[in-house]
Amino acid sequence: MGSIEAGGTKFVVAVADETMQTQERARIATTTPEETLGKCVAFFEAHPVDALGIGSFGPIDIRKDSATYGHVLATPKKGWQGADIVGTLKAALNVPIAFTTDVNASAYGEYRVGAGEANHSLVYFTIGTGIGGGAIQDGHFIGGRAHAEMGHTMVVPHPDDHFEGACPFHGNRCFEGMAAGPAIEKRTGQRGEDLSRDNVVFDYVSYYAAQLAFNTYLNLAPEKIVFGGSVLSDAEMPKIRKYVEQLNNNYVALPDLDELIVRSQVPNNGSATVGDYAMAADLLK
Amino acid sequence: MGSIEAGGTKFVVAVADETMQTQERARIATTTPEETLGKCVAFFEAHPVDALGIGSFGPIDIRKDSATYGHVLATPKKGWQGADIVGTLKAALNVPIAFTTDVNASAYGEYRVGAGEANHSLVYFTIGTGIGGGAIQDGHFIGGRAHAEMGHTMVVPHPDDHFEGACPFHGNRCFEGMAAGPAIEKRTGQRGEDLSRDNVVFDYVSYYAAQLAFNTYLNLAPEKIVFGGSVLSDAEMPKIRKYVEQLNNNYVALPDLDELIVRSQVPNNGSATVGDYAMAADLLK
Numbered sequence: 001m002g003s004i005e006a007g008g009t010k011f012v013v014a015v016a017d018e019t020m021q022t023q024e025r026a027r028i029a030t031t032t033p034e035e036t037l038g039k040c041v042a043f044f045e046a047h048p049v050d051a052l053g054i055g056s057f058g059p060i061d062i063r064k065d066s067a068t069y070g071h072v073l074a075t076p077k078k079g080w081q082g083a084d085i086v087g088t089l090k091a092a093l094n095v096p097i098a099f100t101t102d103v104n105a106s107a108y109g110e111y112r113v114g115a116g117e118a119n120h121s122l123v124y125f126t127i128g129t130g131i132g133g134g135a136i137q138d139g140h141f142i143g144g145r146a147h148a149e150m151g152h153t154m155v156v157p158h159p160d161d162h163f164e165g166a167c168p169f170h171g172n173r174c175f176e177g178m179a180a181g182p183a184i185e186k187r188t189g190q191r192g193e194d195l196s197r198d199n200v201v202f203d204y205v206s207y208y209a210a211q212l213a214f215n216t217y218l219n220l221a222p223e224k225i226v227f228g229g230s231v232l233s234d235a236e237m238p239k240i241r242k243y244v245e246q247l248n249n250n251y252v253a254l255p256d257l258d259e260l261i262v263r264s265q266v267p268n269n270g271s272a273t274v275g276d277y278a279m280a281a282d283l284l285k
Numbered sequence: 286m287g288s289i290e291a292g293g294t295k296f297v298v299a300v301a302d303e304t305m306q307t308q309e310r311a312r313i314a315t316t317t318p319e320e321t322l323g324k325c326v327a328f329f330e331a332h333p334v335d336a337l338g339i340g341s342f343g344p345i346d347i348r349k350d351s352a353t354y355g356h357v358l359a360t361p362k363k364g365w366q367g368a369d370i371v372g373t374l375k376a377a378l379n380v381p382i383a384f385t386t387d388v389n390a391s392a393y394g395e396y397r398v399g400a401g402e403a404n405h406s407l408v409y410f411t412i413g414t415g416i417g418g419g420a421i422q423d424g425h426f427i428g429g430r431a432h433a434e435m436g437h438t439m440v441v442p443h444p445d446d447h448f449e450g451a452c453p454f455h456g457n458r459c460f461e462g463m464a465a466g467p468a469i470e471k472r473t474g475q476r477g478e479d480l481s482r483d484n485v486v487f488d489y490v491s492y493y494a495a496q497l498a499f500n501t502y503l504n505l506a507p508e509k510i511v512f513g514g515s516v517l518s519d520a521e522m523p524k525i526r527k528y529v530e531q532l533n534n535n536y537v538a539l540p541d542l543d544e545l546i547v548r549s550q551v552p553n554n555g556s557a558t559v560g561d562y563a564m565a566a567d568l569l570k
Contacts, residue, residue, distance in 0.1 A: 059538070074538060121429030133504075142427055144406030146506035149537055153500040156439050156458065169536040173441065215438040219418075219504060221431040251454040252434055253344070253359060 002049035002095075003276030004040055005102065006030075006056035006085065008077050012273070013040055015047045020113070020277045023047075033083035041092040051283045053098045053276030055105025056085060062100055062147055070099050098279035100134075101147045102272055106264070107134030108141075109275030110226045114265035119223040123216050124264070124271070125150065127209065128229035131176040135220055142220070151176040155211060161204045163187050179208040181231055197235045206236045210243030213261050217244075218252065228264035228271060237263060287334035287380075288561030289325055290387060291315075291341035291370065293362050297558070298325055300332045305398070305562045308332075318357075318368035326377040336568045338383045338561030340390025341370060347385055347432055355384050383564035385419075386432045387557055391549070392419030393426075394560030395511045399550035404508040408501050409549070409556070410435065412494065413514035416461040420505055427505070436461040440496060446489045448472050464493035466516055482520045491521045495528030498546050502529075503537065513549035513556060522548060 001020070005012040007030060014025040024047045028039045044052070059073040070086025086099050100108075107124035116122035121137045131151030135142035142148070152167070152174040165172025166183040177183060184192040184201050195201065209232060213225045227240070241257040248254055266274050286305070290297040292315060299310040309332045313324045329337070344358040355371025371384050385393075392409035401407035406422045416436030420427035427433070437452070437459040450457025451468040462468060469477040469486055480486065494517060498510045512525070526542040533539055551559050 135504075137427060137429060138425075140423075142422060142505060144422060144505060144507040145540065146537070148506065149503040152536055153503045154439075154441050154496055154532070156441055169534045170532075173532070211439055215500070218434040218438050219420075220427060220429060221433065222429040247439070247455075247458070249454045251437055252431070255430065 001277040001280035002044055002047075002052040003273045003280070004052065004054045004056075004089075005105070005272050005276065006054060007102065008057045011036055011040060013043045014273055014276075015044070015049055016277045020274055020281075022273065030077075032079050033085075033088070037083075037085065037088045040089065044089075044093055049093075049095060049280070051096045051098070051280035052089065052093065053105065053279035054085065054089075055100055055102040055272045055276055058101050058147060060085075060099070060101065060147070062143070063145060070097075096280075096283040098276075098283055100141060100279065101132070103132035104134035104141050104147065105275035105279070106228060106271035107136055107226075107275065108278055109266050109271035109273070110224075110228075110264055111136045111139075111275075112278040113274050114271060115226045115262045116224045121220070121222040122224040122226060123220060123222045124226045124228060125209070125212055126229035127179060127181075127205070127227065127231040129181050131180050131212075131229075133212070133216075135216075135222065137220070137222070150212070150216075151180070153215070155179075155208055158204045158207045160200075161207075163204075175208055175212055179205045179231070184231065192231055197233060202236055203239065205231060206239035207243050209236065210240045210247060213240060214244050214247045217254070217260070223260075225261050226264050227261070228269075232263070234263060237261065286562040286565035287329055287332075287337040288558045288565070289337065289339045289341075289374075290390070290557050290561065291339055292387065293342045296321055296325060298328045299558055299561075300329070300334055301562045305559055305566075307558065315362075317364050318370075318373070322368075322370065322373045325374065329374075329378050334378075334380060334565070336381045336383070336565035337374065337378065338390065338564035339370065339374075340385055340387040340557045340561055343386050343432060345370075345384070345386065345432070347428070348430060355382075381565070381568040383561075383568055385426060385564065386417070388417035389419035389426050389428075389432065390560035390564070391513060391556035392421055392511075392560065393563055394551050394556035394558070395509075395513075395549055396421045396424075396560075397563040398559050399556055400511045400547045401509045406505070406507040407509040407511060408505060408507045409511045409513060410494070410497055411514035412464060412466075412490070412512065412516040414466050416465050416497075416514075418497070418501075420501075420507065422505070422507070435497070435501075436465070438497075438500070440464075440493055443489045443492045445485075446492075448489075460493055460497055464490045464516070469516065477516055482518060487521055488524065490516060491524035492528050494521065495525045495532060498525060499529050499532045502539070502545070508545075510546050511549050512546070513554075517548070519548060522546065
């Protein structure tokens with residue numbers, strides 16, 4: 001199987017053996033669609049695969065019955081609006097292709113071989129430069145006419161957090177505006193990785209992650225809620241669980257939160273790659 | 286097919302012909318489980334059905350692989366905690382039984398013959414004495430280890446709305462605490478149906494319904510978001526759509542909101558009954 005992690009800065013292409021161990025990998029800078037996808041094709045011509053999974057930056061069209069399925073939709077990324085990722089690769093490589101968002105690919109990786117293994121349902125959040133979420137139930141992505149944009153759902157500010165927010169669309173009204181990397185940097189003047197984990201900003205971020213988890217549990221009741229991305233560390237997980245208890249206030253019967261709310265489990269930040277492989281493997285069944 | 290709308294005050298039992306037209310119907314006061322379910326059995330012995338759909342008050346266990354599937358879980362309703370609704374009816378009637386929440390039953394009714402007809406995905410909210418939500422994608426209810434409790438997800442108060450909230454668990458932090466019937470009555474001293482639709486409280490309620498719709502669209506991107514229940518009228522629908530536009534602030538590409546956000550369409554408040562019939566009919570396929 002092959003994997004493409006299609007990002008706004010770089011594309012990571014990789015091939016795996018049948019046990020999903022990566023055999024070859026390359027990074028391709030994201031320039032024009034023609035050049036970038038051309039280099040992807042060259043890689044897979046040198047390292048042939050029988051199926052390909054792609055997790056892409058967005059917004060993208062993932063409705064299989066749509067005329068623009070597999071295309072990038074309205075994006076500020078220069079040259080990429082309307083780019084036909086799936087069509088271009090399919091024409092060149094002639095293999096089955098699975099196509100979803102980058103965060104859905106990570107969710108699927110966690111679902112198949114990470115934190116969600118042996119579970120039926122999982123929601124994965126990444127909190128990094130942005131915030132995204134992907135949900136899976138019984139092997140299927142949840143999502144109707146578009147992919148999820150969970151990071152921009154509405155957030156209730158922590159009572160002590162008077163930050164004006166960093167989302168250009170929603171200010172302090174959405175999770176991304178309050179808890180993603182740029183929100184931490186705008187608050188503190190420092191990048192999150194340079195701050196002590198005792199900084200109050202990580203208490204706020206834990207509170208917002210707890211809101212995401214609480215709302216998600218009430219909306220979808222997944223068996224696992226997984227946090228990935230660069231902002232959270234193991235240190236925040238007990239705080240998140242504590243805040244979820246507080247927010248629930250004994251309303252619903254919560255499962256064991258140590259089991260429900262966990263950090264991503266696929267090693268080496270590999271959730272998306274493994275998810276791409278698994279999606280590709282599914283096409284061959 | 287048969288339908289049971291199992292409520293905390295009354296059970297409504299009904300039988301339909303093969304075109305889902307109700308032929309017989311009865312109301313049974315909710316007393317003890319033995320008496321109430323006994324009267325349900327007597328009704329269906331007098332009016333036999335080949336399959337039965339039940340939409341029940343909760344919390345209930347809807348996990349088919351659970352030892353307490355079909356039971357009522359922790360409820361303040363006297364005598365009903367642990368009541369085995371499905372087991373009792375199955376033992377007496379010996380027909381296939383579909384069992385879900387009351388709001389999921391309404392969602393399925395709208396999905397199959399109401400607002401969602403010809404669509405692949407739908408989320409239904411009822412705003413009445415409480416607030417509940419049910420979601421369907423490709424014919425399946427969304428929900429993992431428990432049913433949804435969407436009414437208790439977190440709400441951002443309207444800037445002018447300083448109400449302390451009416452939810453005993455979450456005060457003014459959840460939708461039910463701010464927008465359900467009791468919240469309207471606690472604010473105004475009057476029942477919603479006795480108030481002018483120009484009362485500012487309906488502007489607030491529209492704002493909260495818009496938050497539910499906005500968050501739901503970002504989480505699930507359904508093709509239809511349907512509002513039922515006694516609190517909202519047609520008068521609020523344009524306000525809800527206007528607030529959704531404001532909350533989104535041109536972030537995601539929203540579909541036509543007149544098509545996306547609609548009132549329940551099954552006539553005579555019949556979404557749940559029709560949903561029960563449709564679930565029962567599915568069991569016979």
